[in-house]
Amino acid sequence: MTDPATGRPIVAELGRPETPEEKAARVAANRAKRRANQTTINLLLSIGASLLIVLFLIVVVVREAPTPPPIDYRATADELTAGTDFDIVAPVVPPQWWVNRAGLSASGGVTEWYVGFVTDPEPTRAGFVGLLQGFDANPTWLAEQLRQPRTAGEAVEIAGVSWTLYDRRGASQLENRQYALVTETASSTIVLFGTADEADFTLLATAIAADISASD
Numbered sequence: 001m002t003d004p005a006t007g008r009p010i011v012a013e014l015g016r017p018e019t020p021e022e023k024a025a026r027v028a029a030n031r032a033k034r035r036a037n038q039t040t041i042n043l044l045l046s047i048g049a050s051l052l053i054v055l056f057l058i059v060v061v062v063r064e065a066p067t068p069p070p071i072d073y074r075a076t077a078d079e080l081t082a083g084t085d086f087d088i089v090a091p092v093v094p095p096q097w098w099v100n101r102a103g104l105s106a107s108g109g110v111t112e113w114y115v116g117f118v119t120d121p122e123p124t125r126a127g128f129v130g131l132l133q134g135f136d137a138n139p140t141w142l143a144e145q146l147r148q149p150r151t152a153g154e155a156v157e158i159a160g161v162s163w164t165l166y167d168r169r170g171a172s173q174l175e176n177r178q179y180a181l182v183t184e185t186a187s188s189t190i191v192l193f194g195t196a197d198e199a200d201f202t203l204l205a206t207a208i209a210a211d212i213s214a215s216d
Contacts, residue, residue: 073102073115080104080113086135087187088113091207096121110134110141119200127196128176129204137189145191147177156181158202159209181205185212 077090086104100116113133120126134141143149146166153164158181166180180193181201190208192201 071099071102073099076102077113086111086113087185089131089133089185089188089190089208089211090115091131091204091211093117093204093207094119107134108138108141108144110137117194117196117204119196127194127200129192129194129196129200130176131204131208132191132193133188134191135188142182142189142191145177145193146180146182147174153182159206161205161209161212163205183208 074090074092077088080086081088084104097117097119098121100118102115103113105112105114111134113131113135115131117129117131118126119129132145134145149166149168151166153166156163156165161183164182166182167178168174169178171178176195177193179195179198179201180191182192183190183205192204192208194201
């Protein structure tokens with residue numbers, strides 16, 4: 001609808017033609033609104049592009065991350081045995097098991113040989129068994145490794161070797177020491193602990209029995 005007198009369109013909100021000043025203000029407001037909308041769209045597009053770049057980098061880094069080299073714990077044990085008087089246990093385990101750490105250290109005045117076994121290459125199924133061999137170990141050292149057990153444990157025999165079983169599963173404060181097997185050799189105390197299945201503990205204890213027999 002137009003104004004018969006001026007021929008200018010009548011603005012519904014005003015009920016009359018708008019003045020040049022009002023038209024200029026309306027045009028400026030519409031331009032500002034369009035710029036604001038465009039800025040918001042540009043910002044969203046920029047964020048989306050940035051997220052795509054980050055996702056791409058994560059995929060590339062994870063895919064190209066180098067696989068840690070395998071640890072030859074048996075070769076390490078042979079080297080240490082040749083250079084010390086320790087009769088180090090290095091049992092043969094299934095080929096799918098892999099080792100995350102192996103070496104000699106000391107704790108509480110006791111020299112320790114440690115091997116960390118991961119029992120499955122698939123992370124979602126992997127269990128863990130730590131082999132800890134303390135040379136000339138004392139009761140204080142053993143109690144510390146078992147996180148101060150309150151019971152004497154249960155005597156079990158695996159492959160002809162006597163072990164003491166500590167089954168405290170459910171005691172979360174013990175972390176990966178909830179299940180443990182302990183045996184002694186002529187010069188050391190061997191502790192197996194971890195989160196793997198009982199079958200994996202039995203398998204490793206059996207391999208250790210063979211290793212002990214071979215060294216004798």
